[in-house]
Amino acid sequence: MATGNLCAVERRGRVHVITLTGAGEHRLGPALFSAIRSAVAAVRASPGGGAGALVLAAEGKFFCNGYDLAWARAGPAPADRLSAMRAAFRALVADVLALPMPTVAAVTGHAAGSGCALALAHDTVVMRASRGFLYMSEVDAGIKIADFVGELIRQKVPDAAARRDLVMKGEKMTAAEASRRGIVDAAVDGGVEDVVAAAVAVAEDLAARGWDGEAVAEMRKATWPALWSMVKDYGGAAPERARL
Incomplete structure (x- = not known):
């Protein structure tokens, strides 16, 4: 297992598992963006190239609670910092879309804002049934949704009423509701490890x-061409150069 301060990367058979570590909210700020992008780059560069599949999971109560707004507000130019986080997220979505293997999000806890969008950027979404919500929190926080996030939601949430409820009403959707509405692929009973194990099983089947x-990767780009066109020029840079 290769570990960093914020991410752990391990191999389970043909499946690469990136885990956001610790009991915190896994807020997307400079350090976490860099850590996840470095982990994705390491998976891509691993022996065997595109062989296998990827699972993204998290420890603790939260899968990812969105942007690190406290970091944005701590600087002299909060709007510029928020813009920089959006650019970093755009690059991360590009990295995920361009990854040459199937991808599975193991939503082990709350997924809010950009954390919700990050989960939906994966090919398959497995969500913990007993805890956690999908929640596009921007309407409650008074934050505009970036164009690529809006396009991602439009493509990955199939029903117009579900998109309205998620984005315009800020509805907090449980795994059962999200599964019923076609937003996630499976609601899994049990704890964090049960959800991760289920996601790894799905990923192993795909890798097989x-x-x-x-x-x-090319079919993914062709299936969501508008989304790919919005992010493609941001991905691929070395993560250390993409720090905010």
Whole structure:
């Protein structure tokens, strides 16, 4: 297992598992953006290239509670810092879309704002049934949704009423509700490890198909061309150069 301060990367058979570590909220700020992008880059560069699949999971009560707004407000130019976080998130979404393998989000706890969007950027979403919500918190926080996030939600949430409830009403959706409305693929009983195990099982089944990884990435881009066009120029830079 390779570990960092904020992420751990391990291999379970053909599945790469990136875990956001610790009991905190896993807020997306400079350090966490850099850590996740470095982890994704390490998975991409691992022996075997595009062989396998990826699972993104998190420890604790939260999967990811969105942008680190406290960091944004601590500087002399909060709007500039928020803009920089959006650019870093755009790059992370590009990295995930371009990854040459199937991707699975194991939503082990609350996923709010950009954390919710990060989960939905994956090919498959497995969510803990007993705890956690999908919650696009921007309407309650008074924060505009970036164009690429709006496009991601439009493409990944199939029902117009569900999109309205998630984005315009700020509805906190449980796994059961999100599954019923086609937003997540499975609601899993049990604790964090049960959800991760279920996600790894899904990822292992996908990896066993033996698909060409680069073809998977190109089909992903072709399936969501508007989303890819909004993020493609941001991804691929070395994570250390992308720090805010």
